[in-house]
Amino acid sequence: MSILHTLALIAGAAVISLILTPLARNLALKKGWVAQPSERKVHTKPTPELGGTAIYLAILVMVAIQLAGEHFFGWKGFLSDVTVQPLALIGVLGGATIIYATGLIDDLTNLSPGLKLLGQIIAATVVAVCGVRISFIMLPGGTHVRDLGILAIPLTIFFLVAFANIINLIDGIDGLAAGICAIAAVTMLLLARGASQTTAVIFAALVIGSCLGFLRYNFHPASIFMGDEGALLLGFFLGVISMMGVMKTTAAIALAVPLLIVAVPIFDTASAIVRRLRQGEAVQQADREHIHHRLLGRGFSQRKTVLIIYLWSILLGVGAYAVSHTPSAIQLAALIVLLLITALIIWLLGLYDSARHHK
Numbered sequence: 001m002s003i004l005h006t007l008a009l010i011a012g013a014a015v016i017s018l019i020l021t022p023l024a025r026n027l028a029l030k031k032g033w034v035a036q037p038s039e040r041k042v043h044t045k046p047t048p049e050l051g052g053t054a055i056y057l058a059i060l061v062m063v064a065i066q067l068a069g070e071h072f073f074g075w076k077g078f079l080s081d082v083t084v085q086p087l088a089l090i091g092v093l094g095g096a097t098i099i100y101a102t103g104l105i106d107d108l109t110n111l112s113p114g115l116k117l118l119g120q121i122i123a124a125t126v127v128a129v130c131g132v133r134i135s136f137i138m139l140p141g142g143t144h145v146r147d148l149g150i151l152a153i154p155l156t157i158f159f160l161v162a163f164a165n166i167i168n169l170i171d172g173i174d175g176l177a178a179g180i181c182a183i184a185a186v187t188m189l190l191l192a193r194g195a196s197q198t199t200a201v202i203f204a205a206l207v208i209g210s211c212l213g214f215l216r217y218n219f220h221p222a223s224i225f226m227g228d229e230g231a232l233l234l235g236f237f238l239g240v241i242s243m244m245g246v247m248k249t250t251a252a253i254a255l256a257v258p259l260l261i262v263a264v265p266i267f268d269t270a271s272a273i274v275r276r277l278r279q280g281e282a283v284q285q286a287d288r289e290h291i292h293h294r295l296l297g298r299g300f301s302q303r304k305t306v307l308i309i310y311l312w313s314i315l316l317g318v319g320a321y322a323v324s325h326t327p328s329a330i331q332l333a334a335l336i337v338l339l340l341i342t343a344l345i346i347w348l349l350g351l352y353d354s355a356r357h358h359k
Contacts, residue, residue: 001076001198006189006205013062013209020054021217025224033108035225042173042296047222049107051214052230056100058210059203059237063093066202081198084132084244089199091130092240099123099164099236103229116228117161123236124160128153132243156243163239163262168231169272170265173292174220175306180313181234182211184261185241187317191257191324192245200245207237220302238262246324256335260320263342264291264313295349312345 028034028048035049069075078089102119105111111119127133133156135148148155171177189204211234217224226234242258259266268291275289295305319338326334 001193001201005076006193006201009062009066009202009205010209010212012065013058013206014213015209016061017054017058017210017213018216019213020057021051021214021224024048024050024054025217028224035227042293042302048224049227050229051218051224051226052100052103052107052228052233055210055214055226055230056096056233058213059096059206060093062206062209063202076198077202078199083197084199088131088244091127091132092203094130095123095125095127095160095240096233096236098126100229100233103168103227103232107227107229120161120164120232120236121157124157125153127160127240128156132156132240134159134243134247159243160236160239163242164232164235166262166265166269167235167238168228169269170290170292171226171231172290173296173302173306174222175215175218176292176309177231177234178211178215178218178226179306179310180262180265181238182208182215183310183313183317184238185211187261187321188238188241188246188258190321192241195245197245200241203237204241204245207234207241220306257320257324260323260335260338261317262313263316263339264309267291267342267346298349308349312342315345316342 025048028050033048033050034046036046066075066077067079070077070079078084079086099120102111102116102123105119106116133152135152167177167181170180185204185207189201189208192200192204214226214230218226238258246258246261272290292305292309295308296302300308316338319334319341323331323334323338
């Protein structure tokens with residue numbers, strides 16, 4: 001797929017998202033589908049919560065345009081990607097629709113945690129059964145485990161559900177989740193493109209474009225939120241892109257690279273889980289101790305907080321790309337260096353101090 005085609009996909013998704021987001025906002029305001037302020041939330045006024053629908057539709061419309069172009073005009077894309085079977089595309093779109101619907105229903109009716117998790121598992125299962133799965137895991141040093149057999153399906157389900165939730169959990173202030181997802185998708189697109197994984201490139205381009213169009217209305221001060229429907233959907237797509245593209249580009253750290261790309265929300269999620277377990281609270285219990293809350297507590301504005309995390313994510317994305325192109329013999333060392341740099345950033349930002357104070 002040409003660079004021009006890829007840029008056209010990004011631009012198309014951005015334009016559609018840009019058009020649909022205010023329509024979704026107006027509908028949410030008309031129906032009263034708004035997020036109310038609370039002591040656990042940063043926003044101070046009721047805000048529409050249907051932005052994820054604009055993101056979902058932007059991706060869906062662009063997939064339809066891409067398929068039409070392939071059929072009528074001979075474009076390169078899904079149908080010419082010999083590494084992905086047609087059933088896989090159906091599975092990804094079906095799974096995406098299920099997880100979007102799960103998030104939407106939760107936003108509108110406040111689903112129980114069990115039902116919400118069940119919807120995510122069903123969505124991930126559809127993807128795994130349709131052939132998009134982690135069939136082997138590469139390990140540092142060149143050794144690897146091939147053909148996981150039946151274990152491939154539960155591992156894939158866990159991976160996709162985890163990816164969806166780490167994005168959902170960090171979606172706490174204006175523009176944060178959409179920006180992180182766009183940054184992560186750029187890195188994944190470059191890696192997938194280098195490995196000639198066309199389907200992964202297309203999905204990454206559509207995630208980038210839909211996030212950029214949405215950010216026009218979601219960056220502080222936000223006039224609309226993406227809601228669980230958007231955060232779960234974007235996390236789900238990043239997980240899918242990882243399996244279809246990123247994990248096929250590295251010889252030694254196939255699983256580590258996508259995790260490194262989204263290391264910021266992973267750190268945030270891990271610290272939240274540990275924190276809540278120590279307090280004897282449910283893991284899904286909301287609080288005001290996430291990374292962005294701690295940065296806000298240190299006096300940074302919402303915009304500065306988001307830009308700091310953007311820069312952090314970009315550095316990790318560049319590092320992940322570099323690690324994926326280093327010789328196998330030094331990949332583990334390079335990965336450790338990046339993790340140490342991340343730990344240094346956490347220390348410089350005073351996040352360790354906040355964690356110790358909380359404890």
